[in-house]
Amino acid sequence: MNFWQQLKKPVIGLSPMDGVTDAPFRYIAAKYGEPDVVLTEFINVNGIYHAPEQLFYDFLYHEIERPVVAQIYGNDPAFFYIAAKVVGELGFDGVDINMGCPSKSVAASGSGAALIATPDLALDIVRAVKQGVADWVKDGLKDVRPELIAQTEATKNRLIELGVSLPAERRHIPVSVKTRIGYKDVVAVDWVNTLLKEEPANITMHGRTLKQMYTGSADWEQLYRAADAVAEWNSAHSSEQRITFLGNGDVQSLADADKRMSGNMDGVLIGRASFGHPWIFKGLDFDDVPLQERIAVAIEHAHLHARLKPEQMFVQLRKHLGWYMKGFHGAAQVRAELVRSENAEQVERILAQVETTEIMLDN
Ligand SMILES: Cc1cc2nc3c(=O)[nH]c(=O)nc-3n(C[C@H](O)[C@H](O)[C@H](O)COP(=O)(O)O)c2cc1C
Numbered sequence: 001m002n003f004w005q006q007l008k009k010p011v012i013g014l015s016p017m018d019g020v021t022d023a024p025f026r027y028i029a030a031k032y033g034e035p036d037v038v039l040t041e042f043i044n045v046n047g048i049y050h051a052p053e054q055l056f057y058d059f060l061y062h063e064i065e066r067p068v069v070a071q072i073y074g075n076d077p078a079f080f081y082i083a084a085k086v087v088g089e090l091g092f093d094g095v096d097i098n099m100g101c102p103s104k105s106v107a108a109s110g111s112g113a114a115l116i117a118t119p120d121l122a123l124d125i126v127r128a129v130k131q132g133v134a135d136w137v138k139d140g141l142k143d144v145r146p147e148l149i150a151q152t153e154a155t156k157n158r159l160i161e162l163g164v165s166l167p168a169e170r171r172h173i174p175v176s177v178k179t180r181i182g183y184k185d186v187v188a189v190d191w192v193n194t195l196l197k198e199e200p201a202n203i204t205m206h207g208r209t210l211k212q213m214y215t216g217s218a219d220w221e222q223l224y225r226a227a228d229a230v231a232e233w234n235s236a237h238s239s240e241q242r243i244t245f246l247g248n249g250d251v252q253s254l255a256d257a258d259k260r261m262s263g264n265m266d267g268v269l270i271g272r273a274s275f276g277h278p279w280i281f282k283g284l285d286f287d288d289v290p291l292q293e294r295i296a297v298a299i300e301h302a303h304l305h306a307r308l309k310p311e312q313m314f315v316q317l318r319k320h321l322g323w324y325m326k327g328f329h330g331a332a333q334v335r336a337e338l339v340r341s342e343n344a345e346q347v348e349r350i351l352a353q354v355e356t357t358e359i360m361l362d363n
Pocket of ligand 1: 017020042206271273
């Protein structure tokens with residue numbers, strides 16, 4: 001089943017962000033914003049193969065996030081092939097291949113956005129992931145090493161504890177790609193035409209090159225042209241093969257997303273504008289959300305984080321807390337306290353004070 005084709009248009013999804021779109025934040029985004037699709041942080045395929053317990057926290061999710069897509073990255077088709085089987089077994093609705101990460105540690109090894117410069121390898125990887133899904137549908141985790149099967153089973157049990165209903169049957173989950181408009185130079189249309197050869201179910205394109213990293217502004221003109229190329233491909237193929245295309249980069253609000261839609265674009269993914277603002281997907285501006293509600297959600301987020309991940313991972317939450325607590329008298333002081341918090345109880349104590357002070361100010 002290709003859920004990408006079923007989503008109502010325009011699609012407004014949560015962009016994958018390493019260190020940000022973990023299970024606790026995606027749950028909060030799903031509950032308060034209801035994006036049409038969410039993607040996990042990128043997960044390294046070599047890491048998956050070696051199956052350390054730590055990495056598998058990245059595979060946790062809740063039922064309300066669906067459709068939820070696991071994003072994977074690497075440079076070796078053989079590892080992608082195995083990772084695809086694990087993603088299928090864990091009940092995700094799709095698997096996405098990262099061809100967009102510009103960071104040195106990732107791109108220097110030929111992974112992420114560096115794949116734009118090695119199109120043959122990029123296509124091999126798409127094929128390997130599709131083959132991994134197909135073989136998993138046929139034979140399950142046959143031929144997967146026992147340690148990885150054990151880790152996958154342990155993660156499945158954890159998901160069941162979280163209330164996830166794992167699909168009763170193995171499904172042909174769609175394989176998608178998230179990428180950029182180029183490596184050094186802009187090659188959006190050529191690059192999309194290359195990717196179309198392997199028919200990914202969805203292509204999301206960020207309107208910057210690898211070289212640009214996050215500087216300048218996203219080039220939406222290039223994204224419209226890429227969307228047109230996908231539309232042209234679609235017009236020559238059957239409706240069952242229809243490939244969707246999402247634009248990405250600098251979308252600040254739902255109104256902004258609407259303005260950026262063009263005839264051939266199916267939707268957008270929103271990244272940074274969702275920091276501390278899961279309500280963005282419902283069309284609210286940050287200032288529309290009362291401080292009391294932001295405090296309540298920050299506390300809920302903290303407890304959820306503490307429930308899902310071990311104590312030493314609590315530091316990952318601190319930036320989220322800072323993002324919620326902006327734009328009111330004394331916010332800087334509150335953030336300074338939150339960045340030192342070590343557990344949910346401390347967060348609750350710090351935020352309880354804010355609430356009282358603010359109410360006093362109101363009076
Ligand atoms: C902190 C951070 C982490 C990111 N991690 C990923 C990632 O794991 N996978 C990915 O495809 N893109 C990643 N991105 C890129 C975003 O998904 C998105 O393409 C980019 O931020 C542009 O969209 P925006 O302007 O709406 O944020 C990351 C971006 C940021 C800021």
